[in-house]
Amino acid sequence: MTLLDEEPAAVAVSAQALVPLPDVSAAPYGLSDYVGEACLLLGAGSAVMNQLALVGVGKGVAExxxxxxxxxDRLRTTLTYVYALTLGTEVERKAIARMVNKAHGPIKGDGYTAFDPKLQLWVAATLTAGGEQMYEKTFGPMDEASRERAYREGxxxxxxxxxxxDMWPRTRAEFSTYWESMQAELSPDPHVQAYARQLLSARDAAWYLAGSVALQSLLTxxxxxxxxxxxxDxxxxxxxxxxxxxxxxxxxxTYRLVPKRLRTLHSRLLVKDMRKRMRANRRVI
Incomplete structure (x- = not known):
């Protein structure tokens, strides 16, 4: 049996679904309906910056x-991780998690480790908040039922x-409380600041990439x-x-004038590439 023998699941169903939660059965849409939209990529840089602002994460990334x-390739692996978890099969999700855990092994230093669940919680929270932010900037505010459904699917x-x-906030309202509480934990670090500025600088980019880097810096x-x-800073x-x-x-x-099949093409291609790499035992993450 190969990974492709399974039908893709839209999103994983957490055991938390057994806990009584707000009814989202009437929600018009959820995460699986928009996670592959290209507009969400406009929030990739800001998700990274929010991660860096928490010193433990910032030091790990910068070092x-x-x-x-x-x-x-870093962009490919990050997107592959997100799409595998949200658009892949159960087998693919478990395989990706094992790969990420292996890649995280060497990432440790003074006061941090990539296996720290509190730091991982913040990283995942930035992906959740960033995706929602980009969707709403492009398509307008979500209705509350869809917001809750998308959060639950995520x-x-x-x-x-x-x-x-038990660490992950059960509802979107609890997530907001967590997000606000974490703002007090964000603190400056000179090394991380220098790394963040370098990420957003077009100074060292090839001339044909300078414009896109400058735009990405502005949006980020x-x-x-x-x-x-x-x-x-x-x-x-x-x-x-x-x-x-x-x-x-x-x-x-202009984005909404583009057919959805084209807006989501990159996500389908990345999932296809992931499956091809898995079948060939090539590096995925």
Whole structure:
């Protein structure tokens, strides 16, 4: 039996589903309906910045990441992880979790380890919050039932590794409380600040990539709160805000004119690539 012998599950069902929770049966849509949308990629950079703002995560990434050596491959592996968990089969989810755990082995240092469930919880929370933020910026506010359904379907992002189910907030309202409480834990670190600025700098990019890097920097910084920008020492001027608002005014209109099959093409290709790599025993993560 190969991984492709199983039918893809839309999303994993957590054991938390056994706990009485708000009824979402009438929700028009959920996470599986939009997780593959290309517009969510516009929040990738800000998710990373939110992660860096928590010093334990920030130090681990700044000291061990190889993003600068293989930026496109790092993007591929991150997206593969997300799509495997949310669009893959149960076998694929377990396989990806094992691969990530193996990759996390060497990531440890003074005051942090990649296996720390509290740090993993924050990383997963940034993915959850970032995806929701980008969806709403593009398509408008979610209705409460769909927001709750999408959050519930996304539990797997929080509990696939070392985060236990009792640690992950049960409802979207509890998640908001957790998110707000974590803002007090975000603190500056000079090494992490330098790393964050380097990630967003177009100075070392090839000339043909400079424009896209500059746009990604603008969107990344604009998606962040003023507090996180201050923690990471990222500049934000009035003209940045004007450019950010202008981008979204144009993007949200034009993006919705593109057929959904094209908007989600990249996610289907990445899942296909993941399955091809698994069959050939090639590196996935």
């Amino acid at each position: 061990h990441s190889n993003t600068f050596e293989r930026p496109l 539990w797997i992002l929080g509990t696939a590794l070392q985060v236990t189910e 910084r604009g998606n962040l709160t003023a507090q996180v920008r201050e923690v990471l 990222l500049p934000w001027r009035r003209r940045d805000q004007w450019a950010y608002d202008a981008f979204w005014a144009v993007f949200r209109t």
